[in-house]
Amino acid sequence: MKGMGLYMRDMFVKTLLNIAKKDRNVYLITGDLGFGVLKPFWEEIPNQFVNVGIAEQNMIGFAAGMALEGKTVFVYSIGNFPTLRCVEQIRNDCAYHNANVKIVCIGGGLVYGALGMSHHATEDLAIMRALPEVTVMAPADLVETEHATRAIYEHKGTCYLRLGRGGEGQIHNTIDNFRIGKAIKIKDGEDIVIFSTGAIIDEVMEVNSMLKEKGRNPGIYTFPTVKPIDAKVIEECSSQYDLIVTVEEHNKIGGFGSAVAEVVSELNGKRAKMLKIGIDDQYSSVVGSQKYLRDYYQLSSPKIFENIISSITSLTKECEQLEA
Numbered sequence: 001m002k003g004m005g006l007y008m009r010d011m012f013v014k015t016l017l018n019i020a021k022k023d024r025n026v027y028l029i030t031g032d033l034g035f036g037v038l039k040p041f042w043e044e045i046p047n048q049f050v051n052v053g054i055a056e057q058n059m060i061g062f063a064a065g066m067a068l069e070g071k072t073v074f075v076y077s078i079g080n081f082p083t084l085r086c087v088e089q090i091r092n093d094c095a096y097h098n099a100n101v102k103i104v105c106i107g108g109g110l111v112y113g114a115l116g117m118s119h120h121a122t123e124d125l126a127i128m129r130a131l132p133e134v135t136v137m138a139p140a141d142l143v144e145t146e147h148a149t150r151a152i153y154e155h156k157g158t159c160y161l162r163l164g165r166g167g168e169g170q171i172h173n174t175i176d177n178f179r180i181g182k183a184i185k186i187k188d189g190e191d192i193v194i195f196s197t198g199a200i201i202d203e204v205m206e207v208n209s210m211l212k213e214k215g216r217n218p219g220i221y222t223f224p225t226v227k228p229i230d231a232k233v234i235e236e237c238s239s240q241y242d243l244i245v246t247v248e249e250h251n252k253i254g255g256f257g258s259a260v261a262e263v264v265s266e267l268n269g270k271r272a273k274m275l276k277i278g279i280d281d282q283y284s285s286v287v288g289s290q291k292y293l294r295d296y297y298q299l300s301s302p303k304i305f306e307n308i309i310s311s312i313t314s315l316t317k318e319c320e321q322l323e324a
Contacts, residue, residue: 064093108162109249126254138198147178164199183230189219206301252278
């Protein structure tokens, strides 16, 4: 991982500021937070920035109204505040009308671990993915964040952009031909392939090193787009590999792993076994740092590694029984 200590949220604001300077129809709205990181935006183009106060549902309705008058509106808040708190407004006011509202969550997953389950965004991908006409993105690093921000600006309709908060590393130098709905290959492998979405890629890269020490060479893909999912890559990998592992900082139900499983379940012929790694179907009621909670909920690299090794062992035994 390169560039540790850099911040996804800073990359998002930097990218959006460059876009908004060229397009005066682009607006950024916040729900009374993020002032440190948003300061460059409101200082340079204050007429394209609005603070609606601690009123997230009104923020979404306000953004929808502006979008229906021809603006492209980015709304910015933390954790569940711009999504779960506002599902009805996103559904009825934005998505139903295909409004150009781009919902940005800072702190996806367990980033705000010490603030408790109200701030743990662990069901957001599932809920946003279930809304028709909503594009759902969760970039893995700074480079994916920049490309994803530009992509949703150019994409007509309602979009959700789920970001980490800080300290994320950088896995890409550049990305050629970034597109919504397209997975990105990090490396080819043998037998096992790991699909990851969002900033938990740092754990995945550590797992890659641990598996190599055991003589395993996993393929790795990042999926900056959760919806529409890259069905072509999933189909190709399902025929090429014996085991697909999905990793997400999110509930196992309804999120990224479920999106991949939906594709795999409808494939004909040979298809890979699947292992979904995420939070079990429970509320993240424990508090602590993101690192502590990842380990607690089996999302740290050692726990992911153990889970994969266990699945490989079971798969090997199953193959031996079939051959016997």
